[in-house]
Amino acid sequence: MATEAAGDRPLVVAVENLQKSYRSGFWLRTVLTPLQSVSLEVRQGETFGLLGPNGAGKTTFLKILLGLVKPSGGQGTLLGHPLGDRAVRQRIGYLPENPYFYDYLTAWEFLEFTAGLFGLSTATCKERIPLLLEMVGLNLKDARKKQMRRYSKGMVQRVAWRKP
Ligand SMILES: Nc1ncnc2c1ncn2[C@@H]1O[C@H](COP(=O)(O)OP(=O)(O)O)[C@@H](O)[C@H]1O
Ligand SMILES: [Mg+2]
Incomplete structure (x- = not known):
């Protein structure tokens, strides 16, 4: 039986040279670059994990994919839509470690x-x-x-x- 080559499956995540810098400190003179140049592809059916020490930029990367943070450089697509496209949010799930809900609601x-x-x-x-x-x-x-x-x-x- 012929198996479908992974490369034939649709792209879920595709990013190229994604970069993010933050300015911090009182005068905003300190520049922090948690993402220097991230390029990767994730295809349908794959389980993909991001591993790295605290502060490596994992959350920053996910926030950029979700359109919650704007990249300083580079580009990408999520389910075929450009990063930041709100329409794609209806089709994705995100389970944070500590979800914040309204405490007093059931x-x-x-x-x-x-x-x-x-x-x-x-x-x-x-x-x-x-x-x-x-x-x-x-x-x-x-x-x-x-x-x-x-x-x-x-x-x-x-x-x-x-x-x-
Ligand atoms: N809004 C922000 N302003 C300034 N620095 C930030 C901001 N968000 C994250 N950082 C910094 O970017 C780096 C990467 O953070 P983060 O993506 O949360 O790392 P991880 O999730 O891999 O632990 C850290 O040094 C963090 O302090
Ligand atoms: Mg994190």
């Missing part, structure tokens, strides 16, 4: 609120929220009754998970 309220931002109806929410909770293994009773400030870290991360 998971259910938070999901309802988020669904509202995306224009989903109350009826759709009623149907979909239990399915999502089941998908991530979050107890329905906790989701309905418990404020998120009472959740464990793992439970909060389950709320933050997004289906790729």
Whole structure:
């Protein structure tokens, strides 16, 4: 059986000579360059990890991919869109180590609120929220009754998970 060569699969991430410098200090005279020249490609189906010591620039790189930080130089695409294109955000998931949610909302309220931002109806929410909770293994009773400030870290991360 012929296997598809990795190079034939669509590009998910493609960046070329990506560079980021920050100015810091009181007079902004200190220039820090966490990303000097990053070029890489990630194709569909690949699992790609970024490893490096603290301060190496991993988060900066991810923020640039997400369009949260502007690169100082270089270019790239994410799912075929230029970096920073907001349209692509609907198609990507990002699970931070410490997601920040509204402490005094329950998971259910938070999901309802988020669904509202995306224009989903109350009826759709009623149907979909239990399915999502089941998908991530979050107890329905906790989701309905418990404020998120009472959740464990793992439970909060389950709320933050997004289906790729
Ligand atoms: N907004 C910012 N302003 C100034 N320096 C920053 C900013 N964000 C990150 N840095 C610096 O850039 C470097 C890379 O940080 P970061 O990307 O968070 O590293 P990592 O995630 O690999 O630990 C660090 O030295 C950090 O202090
Ligand atoms: Mg980091």
